[in-house]
Amino acid sequence: MKIKSPKDFWSGLMFLGFGLFFVVWAAIHYQMGTAVRMGPAYFPILLGGLLSVLGLAILLESFVAEGPPVPAFALRPLILISVGCVLYGYLMKPLGLFVATLALVVVSAFGGHEFKWKEVLILYAILMLGSWLVFVRGLTLPFPLCPDFIANCPIR
Amino acid sequence: MEIFNNLVMGFGVAVTPIHLLYALIGCLLGTLIGVLPGIGPVATIAMLLPITFNLSPVAALIMLAGIYYGAQYGGSTTAILVNIPGESSSVVTCLDGYQMARQGRAGPALAVAALGSFFAGCVSTLIIALAAPPLAEVALKFGPSEYFSLMVFGLVAATVLAHGSLIKAIAMVVFGLLLGIVGTDVNSGVLRFTFNIPELSDGIGFVIVAMGMFGTAEIVANLELKDKREIFTKDVKNLWPTREDFKRAWAPVMRGTALGSFLGILPGGGALLASFGAYTMEKKMSRHPEQFGKGAIEGVAGPESANNAGAQTSFIPMLTLGIPSNAVMALMIGALMIQGIAPGPQVMNEKPQLFWGLIASMWVGNLMLVVLNLPLIGMWVKLLTVPYRYLYPSILVFMAIGVFSLSNNAFDVLIMAVFGVLGYICVKLECEPAPMILGFILGPLMEENLRRAMLLSRGDPMTFIYKPISAGFIIAATILLIVVALPAIRKKREEVFVEEA
Numbered sequence: 001m002k003i004k005s006p007k008d009f010w011s012g013l014m015f016l017g018f019g020l021f022f023v024v025w026a027a028i029h030y031q032m033g034t035a036v037r038m039g040p041a042y043f044p045i046l047l048g049g050l051l052s053v054l055g056l057a058i059l060l061e062s063f064v065a066e067g068p069p070v071p072a073f074a075l076r077p078l079i080l081i082s083v084g085c086v087l088y089g090y091l092m093k094p095l096g097l098f099v100a101t102l103a104l105v106v107v108s109a110f111g112g113h114e115f116k117w118k119e120v121l122i123l124y125a126i127l128m129l130g131s132w133l134v135f136v137r138g139l140t141l142p143f144p145l146c147p148d149f150i151a152n153c154p155i156r
Numbered sequence: 157m158e159i160f161n162n163l164v165m166g167f168g169v170a171v172t173p174i175h176l177l178y179a180l181i182g183c184l185l186g187t188l189i190g191v192l193p194g195i196g197p198v199a200t201i202a203m204l205l206p207i208t209f210n211l212s213p214v215a216a217l218i219m220l221a222g223i224y225y226g227a228q229y230g231g232s233t234t235a236i237l238v239n240i241p242g243e244s245s246s247v248v249t250c251l252d253g254y255q256m257a258r259q260g261r262a263g264p265a266l267a268v269a270a271l272g273s274f275f276a277g278c279v280s281t282l283i284i285a286l287a288a289p290p291l292a293e294v295a296l297k298f299g300p301s302e303y304f305s306l307m308v309f310g311l312v313a314a315t316v317l318a319h320g321s322l323i324k325a326i327a328m329v330v331f332g333l334l335l336g337i338v339g340t341d342v343n344s345g346v347l348r349f350t351f352n353i354p355e356l357s358d359g360i361g362f363v364i365v366a367m368g369m370f371g372t373a374e375i376v377a378n379l380e381l382k383d384k385r386e387i388f389t390k391d392v393k394n395l396w397p398t399r400e401d402f403k404r405a406w407a408p409v410m411r412g413t414a415l416g417s418f419l420g421i422l423p424g425g426g427a428l429l430a431s432f433g434a435y436t437m438e439k440k441m442s443r444h445p446e447q448f449g450k451g452a453i454e455g456v457a458g459p460e461s462a463n464n465a466g467a468q469t470s471f472i473p474m475l476t477l478g479i480p481s482n483a484v485m486a487l488m489i490g491a492l493m494i495q496g497i498a499p500g501p502q503v504m505n506e507k508p509q510l511f512w513g514l515i516a517s518m519w520v521g522n523l524m525l526v527v528l529n530l531p532l533i534g535m536w537v538k539l540l541t542v543p544y545r546y547l548y549p550s551i552l553v554f555m556a557i558g559v560f561s562l563s564n565n566a567f568d569v570l571i572m573a574v575f576g577v578l579g580y581i582c583v584k585l586e587c588e589p590a591p592m593i594l595g596f597i598l599g600p601l602m603e604e605n606l607r608r609a610m611l612l613s614r615g616d617p618m619t620f621i622y623k624p625i626s627a628g629f630i631i632a633a634t635i636l637l638i639v640v641a642l643p644a645i646r647k648k649r650e651e652v653f654v655e656e657a
Contacts, residue, residue: 008321011585015327022334022349030346036615040341040348043603047334054327061323070584077379078580081372081552082573088556089569104556105549112379112545123546127553139207141561 005067008058015055022048080111095147097136101128159285166285166512170520175218175513178211179521182219186226187528190233191536193240193378195551197227198593199371201487202363203558205494213495214510218517220491221471224484225277225518228427228464229525232269233536236262236456245427245463248435252448252455264397265456268405270529272461276413277522280468283417284475284515288504291476295501298477300608301619305629307602310479312633313422314594316640325591328582332592335360336599343607355567362490362597364559364568366483368575369582369589371555375548376580401453408438408458416465421472422481430466431459468518475511476501479598483590486597 003009026044033039084107091100105124109115132155135141146153169175189200201220208216231243236253249269256265298306315325338349339359350356397405415437416430438458439448448455471488473481478500480486489499497503497510504511529536559572582589613619621627 007585008324011324011327011582011587014581014585015331018331018334025349030341030348031344034615035610035617038343038607038610040344040346043606044334044337044348047330047337051327051330051334054323054330058321058323058327073580073584074376074380077376078577081376081379082576084552085372085556085573085576086566086570088553089560089566092560092566100556101553104553108549108552109545111376112548114545119546120549123549127550131553131557135557135561139210141557142564143557143561 001063003062005062005065006070007067008062008065010070012055012057012059012062016052016059017055019048019051019053019055023052077111081108084108084111093144093148096145096153097131097143098128098145099147101131159289162508162512163285163516165508166514166516167520169214169509169513170218170516175215175517176520178215178219179222179517180524182222183226183521183524183528185219186223186228187230187233187525187536188539189223190227190230190243190246191539192230192547193234193238195374195547196243196370197224198366198483198487199374199551199555200227201484201491202366202371203554205363205487205490206558206561208491209494213492213497213507214513216491216495217488217510217514218521220488221514221518222521225464225467225521226525228460228467229270229273229529230536231463232273232456232460233266233529233533234540236265236269237537238540243427245431245467246460248431248459249456251435252450252452255449255451256453256456259451261451264401264453266533267397267530268401268409268453268457269460270526272405272409272412272457273464274522274526275409276416276461276465277468277525278519279413280417280420280465281515281519281522283469284472284518285512287421288472288476288511288515291472292501292504295477298501298625299623300605300612301623301626302629304602304605304609305620305626305633306477307479307598307605309629309633309636310473310481311591311594311598312636314481314591316636320586320588322640324587328587328589328592329595332595333599333602335365335592336596337603342600342604353567355565359600360571360596361559361562361568362486362593363562364572365575365596366487366593367555367559368572369579369593370483371551372572372576373579373583373589375551376576377583378544379548397453405453405457408434408454409461411437411441412458412461413465416462417469419462420466420469420481427463427467427470430462434458434462464522471514471518474499475503475514478503480594483593486593489597 022044026041026048030041031039032041032045084104087107088100088104091103102124105127106120109120132145136143136145145155170179185200186197189195189197200223204220208220211219227243228245231241231246232249232253235241235246235249236257239250239254241247241250253265253269256262311329315322315329338356339347340357341348347357412434415434419430419433435455435458438454439445442448442452442454444452470481470485473479474485474488478489480489492499497507555572556569559568560566562568579589609619610617620630
């Protein structure tokens, strides 16, 4: 058996995996119920089963029909941009909007083709001012501005 | 003349200064993101959704709608001048629009695109006003089995009209449906697939999924491409098309409007499919098909009219049935829900101001867009010279603010990043995210209606066949699936979508 269409092989495997997971998890943890009174497991098992069948079909087809290879993943931007977003979320409560924005802008800028500190810092300054004026002052979103350890935040 | 009275009332709502302002903001933003490659209306509307909480429902919808059809205008500018589709629905405009620009005829191409879009916008606004009320009337009689079958039909249509592999698109829909039911089960109160994470008990936020799948995933995909752009900015002098241009363009505009309006109503349709369809049709009907791809004005006029018409008529199923026909409409439904309005046929009767105000604002918005796009074209072109390395961190900051502000919770941002990674994997594996998003929003609705229908029929699944309207939808869905699965048509369908390459 030789994989002829790698894209289909991996997507089939992904769908099969997700489908089986939903079926098994629902079957173990939730009530099935009957067709008249469907329990919480009924719909997920139905759909999970369907997804598994579709995934299996795509998987099997990948051994028959020719298809293009899976292109390389651009791991650097993928990781840096995801990490940048996550940092933004988790730095917001302890360190405030300005630090969180700094983390997001700098980390995600590292994911690009070229990185110049001067450019990135100017961009940060603009975005920081923009988010503060438009979203916090203008639209009154309740974002923390200063880090937690500063008792009386001078900026409002 | 009830329609007339209603439209007058709608215009009364739409031309109040505050609503004019929001229509203008929407059109400006829409043109902006339409011009900029790498950010589409889905991500933008998702970003702005949390902010609309502070607006009145009418203002919110007017602004968000403006973004969607504004993006259709803006997208053509980038397609013509840079050969990059600023928006996915202007992919085909690149083919002939860019060639026209290379021949020094960028001005007429832009003018025909804008005027064609304006004409299409006027006609489709009228179509919405005429078609929506009777449809809503019918929809009021729908019971759970009709709704369930309608959703099945909608999802099938969405997959048939998606790019690429049919079976993958169906799998993505089912995957979306499954993700949609994460959270508290309304009937039993059981927490499903929440893994003891309290933030998941309300389900995964739709906005978060949309921003991850269409926002961060897109940015990563864009960063892979080295940007090399050749911009024909200096050539935009002579805007006005010649008599010959008008003579050649008016019929494609008409045909594009008609086809676009029709395709827009279909579930899964909207702007993207409309523009592809119109280009293929113009090429088939032309007496000089060999000119296509070499700067034929018909290849700009048809698709550009069609995508704008399609963008607008795709509001019909959303407004009358409460069912989204594409990802943007799913976000509109999200916007209604944020305002505490249950989307569905009753909206027209209960909130006539909202309904007719929105429709009238579309016409007003289209007028604004012609003004924004033709005389101000130079300003938009300048935007294209902004390098992507400044743009994408800014987009990320806005997305992060939007997601974080949903419930002031870091976990939401984490989920967005997770869906960004998933979306990127899907791009690599050629699995379209759009059908998944539709499934995601319809998941809970489908389960609810399935349960009710089965309860009413005492567990007899034949209820979907016994009720005539429901049976109609099921039969239509089956026919669609069979037809598309036929080898000959399957090939044809793939042809339509590779035309762009």
